[in-house]
Amino acid sequence: MILKRTSAAIVVAVVFLGAAAALRYAQSLDLITPDATKRTIQIMVGLMLAGYANLMPKDVGRWPSSPVAAARTQSALRVGGWLITLAGIAHAGLWAFAPLGFANMASMAVVATATLITMAYGGWTLLSCRSRRRPA
Amino acid sequence: MFKALADPTRRQVLQLLRQGPKSAGELADHFPVSKPTMSAHFAVLREAGLVDSDKQGKTLMYRLKMSVLEEALMEFSGLLGLDLSQRREKSARPATLRKASTK
Numbered sequence: 001m002i003l004k005r006t007s008a009a010i011v012v013a014v015v016f017l018g019a020a021a022a023l024r025y026a027q028s029l030d031l032i033t034p035d036a037t038k039r040t041i042q043i044m045v046g047l048m049l050a051g052y053a054n055l056m057p058k059d060v061g062r063w064p065s066s067p068v069a070a071a072r073t074q075s076a077l078r079v080g081g082w083l084i085t086l087a088g089i090a091h092a093g094l095w096a097f098a099p100l101g102f103a104n105m106a107s108m109a110v111v112a113t114a115t116l117i118t119m120a121y122g123g124w125t126l127l128s129c130r131s132r133r134r135p136a
Numbered sequence: 137m138f139k140a141l142a143d144p145t146r147r148q149v150l151q152l153l154r155q156g157p158k159s160a161g162e163l164a165d166h167f168p169v170s171k172p173t174m175s176a177h178f179a180v181l182r183e184a185g186l187v188d189s190d191k192q193g194k195t196l197m198y199r200l201k202m203s204v205l206e207e208a209l210m211e212f213s214g215l216l217g218l219d220l221s222q223r224r225e226k227s228a229r230p231a232t233l234r235k236a237s238t239k
Binding site: 054055056058063071 | 154155156157185188190192197199200201202203204205206207
């Protein structure tokens with residue numbers, strides 16, 4: 001399982017780097033503008049983020065010790081998965097259609113907000129499960 | 137996976153599991169069908185990799201194991217009313233389900 005995932009991640013990374021190098025080469029030959037290169041790479045980043053976040057709720061891991069912990073873990077994974085997937089799609093969409101200056105700021109803001117909410121919700125979930133485990 | 141999402145009962149099971157893990161009995165209580173039929177539905181969902189199960193003592197617990205895309209597809213099929221279970225699925229129903237419903 002780990003080997004499968006690692007090899008898949010390596011393949012994605014190689015494809016990504018290859019595409020970036022090809023775009024740079026095309027830019028050096030004046031086939032595409034630097035803006036088009038930047039936009040294409042950022043769209044790829046957004047789609048890759050969405051692709052990985054899409055699988056986040058499926059990665060359920062071992063069964064937690066209590067039903068409450070299981071419910072909260074599931075909830076945290078779903079919230080994080082949905083938020084980061086949508087942020088990845090928004091990132092790609094902004095770089096595809098918005099003016100460059102706006103896309104730069106807005107895409108970072110969208111992804112950072114989604115990440116922060118995911119981390120805060122995950123942290124709250126972890127703390128609430130721990131505090132429930134402690135004896136009164 | 138599409139076959140698993142095509143049936144409204146299975147979609148409802150997945151929607152109930154969104155609230156958190158539930159036992160097979162708790163889930164079966166929501167549907168007016170026999171236990172073997174429910175077991176067959178659970179088996180289809182498990183085979184499709186949409187749910188995860190664990191035996192805790194004598195209770196069989198189920199929890200959701202759906203990607204964002206699978207969940208979105210479930211919502212879409214629900215919204216579009218893709219109720220393929222009544223006629224078309226009869227011919228394509230898994231053997232486990234056919235066997236269970238005839239009992």
